[in-house]
Amino acid sequence: MGAESKTDELPFFKSLFNPETKSQKEARLGYFLIFPTVALVTGVILYPILYNLWLSLTKVSLGPSQGGEFVGLANYIDVVSDPQFWGAMGTTLIYTVTTVAGATLLGLAVALLLNREFIGRALARGVVLLPYVVPIISIVFAWKYLFNPVFGMANFVLVDVLHLLENPVNWVESPQYALWMAIFFEIWRAFPFAFLMIIAKLQSIPKTYYEAAEIDGANWWQKTLKITLPQLKFVIASLALLRWIWNFNKFSEVYLLSKQVNVVSVYAYEKAFSAYQHGQGAAISATLFLILISFVLLYVKKVLKW
Amino acid sequence: MKKRWLVTLMVMTLVLSLTVPSAAFFGFGDDDEDEPTKITYWTTQVESSRLEVIKGLAKKFTEETGIEVKVVPVEENDFSTKLSAAQAGNKLPQVMEMGVQKILRLGNAGLLDIEAAGDVINSYGRDDFYQGPLEMTQVANGDGNYAVPFHGWVQGIWYREDWFEEAGLEAPTNWENILKAAKHFHKPDQKQYGIIFGTKKDAYARQTFTQFALSNDARVFNEEGELVYNSPEMLETYKYLKDLANYTQPGPETWRDGRNLFLNDQVAMMFYSTYIMSDLVGENMVEKTGFASKMEHSSAATFGQVVGLSITSTNSDAKEEAAKKFVKFLHDKKNYIEFLHMAPGGMNPVRKSIAQSKEYKDNKTISVYGDKATEIASGLDNIGKFGFVGGKVFPKMGDIGARYVIGDSINQMTERDWEAQKALDYATNKMKEIVNE
Structure with a gap:
């Protein structure tokens, strides 16, 4: 199966999708359970904060097509x-x-x-x-x-x-x-x-x-x-x-x-x-x-x- | 095996459900963006009665062409801030109704479609437009227009002609007469005040200030585009206004105070645009009220505003076509007159054929004023503004206006009791910063 050949290259995903031991199974469940929270926090809290920090280091131009210019501090x-x-x-x-x-x-x-x-x-x-x-x-x-x-x-x-x-x-x-x-x-x-x-x-x-x-x-x-x-x-x-x-x-x-x-x-x-x-x-x-x-x-x- | 696919599917659904709404939130997946039959129209007409008319016109347009128009009302003092937020979010509306300073600022930033505006102007005949409004919207090098002129107002001092006659005072058309009358009518213990002009950090303060400054030949820029704000003439204007501010209501004031006090018989003079005309008709005050649109000191100055319809540059030809169609539709005689009659006398036509037409004059307010109305409309041709000197255009004035530099300095002078020179220096320094940006 195609999916399997891909996961072979990534040991972390391999253990996630093909759990061998009970503790690995539990770990997998744990990741899935906290995933929504992590995604939510990343999307609505972490991303805006990081984006704001990035903005504060640039001279933002008004035109939406032009990117900002990095100006340091x-x-x-x-x-x-x-x-x-x-x-x-x-x-x-x-x-x-x-x-x-x-x-x-x-x-x-x-x-x-x-x-x-x-x-x-x-x-x-x-x-x-x-x-x-x-x-x-x-x-x-x-x-x-x-x-x-x-x-x-x-x-x-x-x-x-x-x-x-x-x-x-x-x-x-x-x-x-x-x-x-x-x-x-x-x-x-x-x-x-x-x-x-x-x-x-x-x-x-x-x-x-x-x-x-x-x-x-x-x-x-x-x-x-x-x-x-x-x-x-x-x-x-x-x-x-x-x-x-x-x-x-x-x-x-x-x-x-x-x-x-x-x-x-x-x-x-x-x-x-x-x-x-x-x-x-x-x-x-x-x-x-x-x-x-x-x-x-x-x-x-x-x-x-x- | 089955279970694994189930889990993968669940994760994918979760990721999708989390990213898709946020993509829409951040402006990536908005369906408005690529829908050719949907355009957004920003207007500064925020009064609900006017919005009714505009929404009616938009609906009629949709019925005729199948193009949907989303009408968004934006308060004048919020326009600049909303605009920059929209720019940052890549969500500029296709058509905007806004004053010439904003048009010049956006046009100068390369955001407006000059070709589309030219097409609409030419379709109605360039000669039909009054020269003044056309010049004010033109591209800095004179090659084309940033927007299609739409309507305009003229500002001046509205005063109680009956009080003036009784007191034997002359009309407030020059500095001496204004100050004399303000002193005479100022009776704060009776809650009656001499005059209302702008002393708040807002656009109204700049507008009323401009007329005083221009009548004293004081300017922001000279013909070479150099900042000449800190001039003896400007200082004289500041000093005069500091004196005049003794005869206003307590604290800073704006157009709303002027209108309320005037209609309530509590102030002798106030600066307002022609938009007050329908209120005066409603309150039966036309006979008692005089209008001094021209102010004289070392020279004569008229102030007003030209509002244009801009078409935003876009990559989508279909959107551009739709926006052009809408602007043309608003300029079509019947629709145009319906629009202007929302604020009869306030919004004056920028096309001769409309100003002279029977249908335009067929309105309660406009007919009460008779020939005076046509005279006021023709005043649009001689409006003086800080951003325009000798046929040249200085778009930096748009930035100065957006930051309320002038209003801020007047406010500091009248409310914090600053010396005129200090207020002038304060404004000059801020302008220098803006010009050097």
Whole structure:
């Protein structure tokens, strides 16, 4: 048979297709079982990453028929020597630190609040999830309108009703306020996720711990500090890590809300698609990846202690 | 033996099922690519009412010719980014409706079919087209056109004629009058503002800025193609706009703010294209509104945009034929007028025979404006642009436009309170980088 003569030349395939021993048979089964996963990971994760790394070493030409030109590390040198990149990095750090802290703390507070028994608790829990489940584009437009300088409700309340401000402010588009608006927006949007994870863990803390503490005469504050928070430690730490990864690369929420918040992902997008420097765009994302992965490894080692 | 074949078959199926969808995903196996009877059309007309009309026309075209047209609406400010993504993915649409800067940029990169565009223009007679739009779409060496001119708009200051009369102010046709009127009508405590012009990092800011700069003889390139942005005239323009920005609504603004405020009686003047005409008719504001399309300072300047239909270069003759047929179909009198009437007054015809035809004038908005409408359309002949100097074309302006360099610098100056010179230097440096690329 033709197939056999071909497999003769490849001992690996030979053992795969003509197993002799039981362990070889098992090995064969093993390969077949992990094959779909390997193929999937290669196709949708490994290939794009390698392709991106390759792009970051080339000057990509616009015409689809012309190939890229290999330029070595030139793109990386351009990126790290551009003060705008470091400016964007600073903005990203402020954005990430504040939104991670804000969203996690708010989620924790709301979870502790809604963990008590009261009428309408189920409804309240459902309502809290709304910001997280509404399509992003619709709430962005609602926020833009809410904070519009002339027609917006926020300025109406602040200027005309409460007289806290003398003149209306363009909250979303003014460079002074845009970053804080984006942070405020992201905290509001992301806290339900933290809430959801924390409340799930809260409900699994055994009641007996609290009963024992009560017998010892502990008040609410002591119970929170000595039982609840230590129990939540890993949930909160993992949440903060996930949120950090997501928000460090955050693009859609920021870019849709305001054109004035230049975080690194927006900077990379503009480099790649308005300035047509696809190679530099790729170099920026590779740099971002490096920074992020070193942070994650450090965090996992020091904070999560895995 | 049987079992072995079964396993081999299973593996093959698995591999196929994994690679085929991903091949389609990465753009290798897309059936659109080789289907001669299917073309894609990108349009910047994103409003749903206009899309209805365009899709109707596309359907009619399919019925007549059997060629399917996929209509893709693309927001103007996203056009450049989507375009480069499509280029990178080898998925350029066959026909695109876009402004002349983009046409020049793509044409210069060798992506547009000059011969096909020429064929369509000649089939309707080169003389029937207005000279201005033809010149703006022409190939740098003057040999042919990158695209077929399609329609155009003229920009200017729309102002409240009734307020101006009451206040005894003159029409805002020059720098002094504009500033005087802006100061007079600016009453922020009553939520009434003097003027709206572009102060955001977007295309609108460049468009409104161009008219100010050109009226002061300030240019981006001189006739030799050298960058002359950092000139005393340009500095004067920046200084003037910094002053004028004191009489706008708080924060940066764009065309949407101008339109909302104007139709809501909250601003005395705003820059807008002729696209506002049907809104003014709808709000019964035609009588109260004046239009200053020409701006004078050291010279007179008119600004506007010519939009063309481009045909993408392709290896497939059948696709090219189909694209040509579609462009010709859109220029056919009945279809063309139907298209233009989507935004009556806003989209002006680029062909004389259409502008003068009874069928074109037979429209509520256009008849309200009467002869003014024809006058506005003829304004397309004297549009001034940064990318065109003395009949020469500078495609680098397309790149400068795509990166919103001008809008960015205006935004920094008005919102971060930069000095005019600092904003000008900032823009000049960015332009230098682009020119040297």
